[in-house]
Amino acid sequence: MSLLSIENIHTYYGNIHALKGISLHIEKGEIVTLIGGNGAGKTTTLRTISGLLTPREGTIRLNGEDLSKYKAHEVVYKGISMVPEGRGVFARLTVTENLEMGAYSRKDTAEINRNMERVFSLFPRLKERRTQVSGTLSGGEQQMLATGRALMANPSVLLMDEPSMGLAPVLVELIFDIIQQINKEGTTILLVEQNALMALGIASRGYVMQTGQIVLSDTAEKLKADPTVQKAYLGME
Amino acid sequence: MQSYRIKKINFTDVFMWVVGAALLLLIVVGSFLTLQEEKYTAVQWFDLAVFGLAQGSVYALIALGYTLVYGILRMINFAHSEIFMSGAFIGYFAASSMQKSGFMQENPLLGILITFFVAMTTSTVLAVLLERIAYRPLRGAPRLVPLITAIGASFFLQYVFRGLFGTHNRAYPEIEIIKGTVPISGDFQIQKIQIVVILAAALMMALLVLFVQYTKTGKAMRAVSEDKAVAALMGIDVDKIIVNTFALGAALAGAAGVLYCFMFRIVTFYMGFIPGIKAFTAAVLGGIGNPAGAMLGGLFLGIFESLGPTLFLDGLGIPAPYQLKDVIAFTMLVMVLIFRPTGILGERLSKTKA
């Protein structure tokens, strides 16, 4: 049984049919990437999985359990957490407070402290800035914070929406290294990216989305070699 | 750049600046003349200032309710003044029955605490019901809709109290231990009631600040006020936090109702209107959405309103200047809205998205 499996999801914004029957599955321990151009529906897919949007049709299962009866804040308790597009740090809260909010679903103080230490060891920069108001962090630091905050919930599946957006190449490298490290430590990852080359570099499998549908799915190796993917998403002719 | 700026200045702007400057001049000249006359003694000024501080404390407590709800829902809960009135009103029944039975005379401290408890509970229950029944179903509707609903709810509560308890004024019982004055030095003294009001309000505001700053729920309130969707992704039950916010603001309004009654000793179904709108003014003055601003705005308005009429107008030969205190308060509201719509501490809010 897959850790996360999504079957034939249809999601609407009012009358706009944004997801037209998405199916995908993620096995425990994998990094799977979802790539596609602007407006393809990648963010909508993640928001549907996390419960912020309710699909009109289809099912989402985590470890076999149907998630459709849960609201967004309850899905976190089930073990899915998300690094939202544009980071979404609470600008007026300090770094520590943001991390504490990430651990909102956790009751065990010792566990929270352990997670906090883990985040600080993944991102020493955050430790230096822990009393700083998050709105004054740089873009890269905010991405670290959003990632660390999502880890505070101790998720079994981490959804990441374009973590490389707006970051300098060195920082993208750093974030991708961290993603791999988080994955090695046992967290399954669904990575949405426009930076398809980097995403396919660390993922085991990938899905390609176009206008609300999945048009291709294969191993990362094969997708990298696929001529249509090369042309459309890897900038090769 | 230069020509761009010139183009932007139009007649209304110039007119408003002239009006503003004229008012400022009036204040300065008036204050100067009043002080020169030396008609009022230092003791009188002191009394006015302390009264202003006490009434400002009440405004501040009410203002917090407006500002907390605004901070989280970007909605002005115009029924908040009636939440205040309801607490004061039901608290009055508790106080007066304890007074009649002699309980208040025997256990004044306990009696006062019970009065607070009854008033705060009444306000909280009503506010939570209001949120559940009137506001929650409209969440996500255009912003004008909940505003109109709030005004409707305000009238609804007023007329319910009017229907149930009539239109006459009720005299609040006089509680023996908070009667009289405490000498300070020389001729200076402070009414006990004012001390109680100022200290009680200060204590509650301190507790509120600690709550919002340091508790898990308080931090979640701040997170929800920034971004509801991301807050939900953290596992925060946004609806529950919103209810907590209404409850917190209402409890403060209920307490403010008791303190207000201690000071002014009159209870009616329309008693919420003026303090409510003053507190709203205070919240806007401080920067709506910002709790520190609401407290600051409340205290400032209370003192401004108490000292202002005498200080600014007496020297200009205006008879009975104190009658004009409401005019002064609302003139200030209009001026703030024109010249600094974000309020004193409002910079941060203007950047947040609605």
Ligand SMILES: Nc1ncnc2c1ncn2[C@@H]1O[C@H](COP(=O)(O)OP(=O)(O)OP(=O)(O)O)[C@@H](O)[C@H]1O
């Ligand atoms: N709140 C919304 N209301 C209406 N339509 C929306 C909304 N959000 C997204 N859409 C539409 O749904 C479609 C999918 O959007 P989505 O944000 O999921 O794309 P995306 O793949 O994440 O794109 P990007 O790479 O630019 O972030 C787009 O056509 C978009 O215009």
Ligand SMILES: [Mg+2]
């Ligand atoms: Mg997107």
